[in-house]
Amino acid sequence: MKNVLGVLLFAGLFFACKETVKDPVNESPATEQTESAAPEVTYVPFGDTITTDHADAIEKISRTYHNLTVGDSLNIKMTAKVNSVCQAKGCWMKLDLGNEEEVMVKFKDYAFFVPKNISGKDVIIEGVAFVDEMSVEDQKHYAEDAGKTEAEIAEITQPKRTYSFLADGVLLVEKQ
Template identity: 55%
Template sequence: MKNYILTIALAITVFACKEEKKAPLEADTTSEITQVEYQSFGDKIIADDAIAAKSMAEHYKNMQVGDSIPSKMIAKVSEVCKAKGCWMTLDLENGEEVMVKFKDYAFFMPKDIDGKEVIINGNAYIEEVSVDDQRHYAEDKGATQEEIAAITAPKRTYSFEADGVLLKQ
């Protein structure tokens, strides 16, 4: 009887200590983690919690001139200042754009990032842009003299003052 119990105990010990082999995952894309590389400009920010451009467009619709909200948004670059990268416009995916300037002109963006994805952090606000400022921006992006002269009225715009930007590589 004693040998019988020792044999059972030995068998249990062998099976309990045996390493379990797991089958390799086959086409399980849910467990795949994609590492996205970003180039950072301005203050250090993280990519987490950024809202989509389309969602940000809805926030802008509910704002008045002078309103401001802290925000983090992900969007595609429509245009960058060709003079020195001191501003950019982002596509809000609804036919609208947001004009992005950089806090205290502390940093500039590369001039060749049209169409690239960025994450911006800072303050979203509505502003009324004067004729002089509109003409200045038009000149920066290379507009013709006729296009510049055609600007004759202030314009309500979606604006953003970014303190940090991540440029997707």
């Protein structure tokens, strides 16, 4: 019993006397802040289940769109920033393609919608990219949904070549 108490006393003293010395020259508070300041990314899903794997950046997709002709289509997954959303129901959204161009995204089988307040947020979408020619009537309908003025809607007088996308699923990027 004496030996056990002696070993415990010695171990307690050994660990109690151990001092940790920090080197103020090599200690970097900025590194600690960078590690803890990185926000955790979560995704809010809409539509079919999709993953974040193999999503192309919008810059690559922009080049792809410019090589498509009316009637061509391509299955892709991409990441982009939302420019605008249908303010009536969230039944379509426009994504920033760069160079003041946009991609009109609709949702497969009209089966799901996105929140109306996601303009400026990033999304990952998967589905079919294609080039379409949008009629004057459709352009006016979407302009009305977007909340454009009567004067802006009246200026629409010609069919327009559009970059379109039919999304199977959407992941809304949320930072916490």
